[in-house]
Amino acid sequence: MLTRLLTIVADVFEIFGQTKLAERCWRKIALVRPDAENLTTAGFICFKNGNSENAEQFFLKALNRCPTYYQALFNLGFLRQNENLHSDAIGFFSQAIAVNEKCDVAYYGRAQSLLQKGLLDKAIVDLKQTIEIQPFAPHAYYKLAHTYAKINNLEKSKQIIQRLLTFEPQVGNQLKKELKLET
Secondary structure, X not given: OHHHHHHHHHHHHHHXXXXXXXXXXXXXXXXXXOOHHHHHHHHHHHHHOXXXXXXXXXXXXXXXXXOOOHHHHHHHHHHHHHOOOHHHHHHHHHHHHHHOOOOHHHHHHHHHHHXXXXXXXXXXXXXXXXXXXXXXXXXXXXXXXXXHHHOOOHHHHHHHHHHHHOOOHHHHHHHHHHHOOOO
């Protein structure tokens, strides 16, 4: 009952942008009911508030409770990515994918770190997988079009823009301008 009430209060705080107060609630929830979901949510709120050290502790505790909790794994990936530790991030995203091959955010996160490491071909594979899982994910199309442009495959960039224009015309037009392409 207490955790249910605290969850509602935390959600209300978050809705109104009071993430520090939401963090306090989630810390209490994680203390009272320390399951993988609550620990990961507490970690996410800490991360959102710039408290990476506590976020990491919560994510690791979640994995101690449930080593296959892919949400904690991909959140650790984003945490490492935020710290520019892209090799570590790739490892966590890969573990999340091994647990749940339909985890689009893990493919996208891994692609971001692969791009930072200059591994464009591997990033392209992950961006395509993100799109396959989440076909209306404009962020993946956006990154994919830019990546193809980096390797001078402008025809592929144009194809992506054409597809994007069918459901996210604003993003498609932005890409056309950024890449200086006519489709």
